[in-house]
Amino acid sequence: MEKLLVVEDDIGIQKQLKWTLDDYDVVFAGDKSSAISSLRRFTPKVVTLDLGLPPDAENASEGLATLQEILSLDPSCKVIVITGNEDNLNALEAIKLGAHDFYQKPINDEELTVIINRAFFVSSIETENAKREALECEDTPIIGTSPKIMRVKSMIDKVAPTELTTLLLGESGTGKDLIAREIHQKSRRNTKPFVAINCASIPENLLESELFGYEKGAFTGAQKTTPGKIECANGGTLFLDEIGDMPYPLQAKILRFLQDKVVERVGGRTQIPVDIKIVCATNQNLREMVLEKTFREDLFYRISEIVIDIPPLRERNEDVLILSRMLLNQCADMLSKKFTGFSDEAMAALMAHSWPGNIRELQNKIRSAAVMSDTKLISVMDLGLDDTHDELDFSLKVTREKAEKEAVSKALAYCDGNVSNTAKYLGITRPTLYHAS
Template sequence: MEKLLIIDDDSGVQKQLKWSFSDYDVILASDRESAIAAVRRYEPKVITLDLGLPPDEANASEGLAALQEILAIAPHTKVIVITGNDDRTNALKAIAAGAYDFYQKPVEPEVINVIVSRAFSVAAIEEENRKMRAVAGSDMGVIGNSASIDRMRMMIKRIAPTSITALLLGESGTGKEVTANAVHLASDRKKKPFIAINCASIPETLLESELFGFEKGAFTGAHKTTKGKIECAEGGTLFLDEIGDMPYNLQAKLLRFLQEKCIERLGGRQEIPVDVRVICATNQNLEQMVQEKSFREDLFYRVSEITLNIPPLRDREEDVLILAQYFLQQYAAEYKRNVKGFSEDGLSALKNHKWPGNIRELQNKVKSSVIMSTGTQVTAMDLGFFDHEDQGYELSLNLRAVREQAETLAIQKAYALSTGNMSKTAELLGITRPTLYSLVEKYQLTIN
């Protein structure tokens, strides 16, 4: 049972509250000294505090002093102050000092129960968010606490000190470049360059010169000798992403570089020695491509001296929440938003989604949710999960309210789907940008 500390010098009120809170493990204290002792011993998450404590029952000085001391010892504790009927000034002082909420006498069990229950819920959510923040700062930039990620971190630490060529396999969006950079950072090459190149994003005619460089006059437009990515990575690490998309005729030249550790620029005749650690990645089945003769067998064995399989996000258990909290902190700071964590339905939606787009999809959803959120906690709706069962959406019978709800929901959904691009949002909604901005202003939506 959750521990609830009740601080009140009136034994009658103590009994009434203890009877009201039968679902909790109630601890009683009647003055500041016994209250502080109870806080240290039991570490309650929620406390009710009567500001009129002895020896100054008529005023709030002793209660406010107790509040200050409690929060100094346990700053995350939710303290609900209880004041007299006409003592609103001291109640506001307590809130300013860090109290969670206040309640004015006389005590009504139903009302105080709701306030206490809500305080426990908020305390639980904040505790989970703090745990996620603590784990999020994992070493080497590989964020997570699941067994599969722990195994991968162990492999990274083992291969990093060597010069072995590694092949990273994983679905799109699983963080292959982050993993490659982690190998680089854990190696003795970390002070040298980490150069990444996507073999699928560069036209076949340009990829060779991009990798190996070219001499002046090698082709039309080659006005000066230019180093390629391999030379630029001297002493460091070269990451070849989407190696499966490398043109077949260029694979032989890459194989020679990997075997001989030297290159020739386009239009050149001089062999240039290079000291570069190579890491490759793909989301394709290279073994099948070898059988289909679209990927060289000798190159496959050369780039896969050791293979790391990066697990998809759906198989990483609690890492979804850890990564979500990490991205939330990052974008809250970037966009200057007062967003602290996720609501209960937000956490539930994050856990239940299958994440076909993996970490990239999660990152985009959290980014748009930080922009969309109007409170300190991100909800399922902010994340773009508009059909989540826990969102508690109720349709009003007032036609004006119905229209406002529907239009607000449509704008938020389109904004989330377009990852914050207003032109795409307007296009999805079938309206012009000025009309979209007019609706945003009308409904006071928080959109950048």
């Protein structure tokens, strides 16, 4: 539930609003001091403020002072001032000071509820726009504002300056290569080479010579000494993609290199020191492979000093439309076409699809749609997605109810069914818990 701070010293009005505004988590304050304290503690997006506060309840001076302090602490907060009947001068003064709206007593429950709902709506729109602006200004190719992808971005920023070996875990098509390059770009080695090798795409008998290089005459066809990928990455970053597919015998040699940071070319005896940063990636479950003895346990712990779990696109639902618009803009430039966006049905289909192929599948769908579309608006038929998807419900009330039930269910399980402990854990009373469940 959204937090709503109600600054009102009249106990009767407090009780009236408590029942009227039951769609919100209402916090009450009776004076300036408690209002500011509640603002700091709960950071509500919307505040209703009675200008007639003690100790100057007959005038608006204390209320206007409270308004100014609220906006100085949180300029984005939407403050709805409540004034006495016909008190137009103070209402206008409050608007000049930055109040979002005003309402004159006596209070009509339905009218005030509409004003408050509108204030929350405006706040949510401003927050979303701020996220998009930050995304556009952000110097990173990793697109998205979902909590899981924001955590990935945070981990990249933290791990990039270090020399720790990083393991990227994620399904195919989630952008492991892009994240590996971003780690390199944000490291102190960004002016040096970034060398990637896909351990699954090179035959087993050639992978060792690709990684470590070979001396002239080491095998048939070795007509000259050739440095391997590891040497070529000296000073920079080596990206071992799909390391889970690396042959078991070669894993021991890679482990020795990671420990000693020296290589021996195939057919050679000279140890060559190499200074590189290592990033590995796989779409396989290495822990299970360790138990099955198909991946070395010591190598697993050596490459997983830092592990970044990359979420699949189905767990980044709020990023789907952002990515879709970005990809459509790229296609427009590539095809020299102009698009205004997606139809409502197309956006619903994009949100409802499970995206088993992740970003790679989304990219293919958008490119295909951009080529096939005869209009500026991409339709669900252009995308080639099944239009029998469930209708998406963006109702805040429905969303809140679903989130509450999920939280209560998890809390009950955590507290082993103890209602008192569950209520305490959730920060609510027992009667409220019974109502929520």
